[in-house]
Amino acid sequence: MYQITVEQHFDAAHFLRGYHGKCEATHGHRFLVIVTLQAKTLDEIGMAYDFTVLKRQVSEIIGRFDHVCLNDVPPFDKVNPSSENIASVVFNELQIKLADASATITRTEVWETPQNRAAYIPD
Numbered sequence: 846m847y848q849i850t851v852e853q854h855f856d857a858a859h860f861l862r863g864y865h866g867k868c869e870a871t872h873g874h875r876f877l878v879i880v881t882l883q884a885k886t887l888d889e890i891g892m893a894y895d896f897t898v899l900k901r902q903v904s905e906i907i908g909r910f911d912h913v914c915l916n917d918v919p920p921f922d923k924v925n926p927s928s929e930n931i932a933s934v935v936f937n938e939l940q941i942k943l944a945d946a947s948a949t950i951t952r953t954e955v956w957e958t959p960q961n962r963a964a965y966i967p968d
C-alpha cells in the first residue's frame with residue numbers, strides 16, 4: 846500500500862454556535878488541511894497519485910473558505926465550523942472528485958493551531 850499526503854492552508858474567521866467559552870466569539874485561524882490518499886498500485890511512471898492534481902483539487906474545495914467568516918459560507922452557515930466538521934466536509938467533497946481515480950482518500954486532518962487538530966477517518 847502506498848500513501849501520499851499533501852498540506853494546504855486557508856485563513857478564516859469562525860465562531861462556534863452553542864459553545865460556552867472563548868470560541869463562541871468570532872476569531873481567526875490559519876487552518877492547515879492535511880489530506881492522505883492511498884493506492885495499492887502505482888501508475889506507469891511510479892506515482893500513486895499526482896501531487897499537483899491533488900493540491901489543485903484540495904484548493905478547489907478550500908478556496909471558498911479563504912479570508913471569509915466560515916459561518917457565512919455553506920455548509921457552515923448551518924453546520925458548526927468546527928475543525929472536525931471542516932475535516933469531514935473536505936473528505937466528502939474530495940471523495941467525489943476522486944470517484945474515477947485509482948487512489949482513495951483515507952484521512953483528512955484540520956489543524957487550527959500547532960497544538961490542536963482534528964481528523965476525519967470514516968468507519
Ligand SMILES: [Zn+2]
Binds near residue numbers: 859868873874957
Ligand atoms: Zn477556532
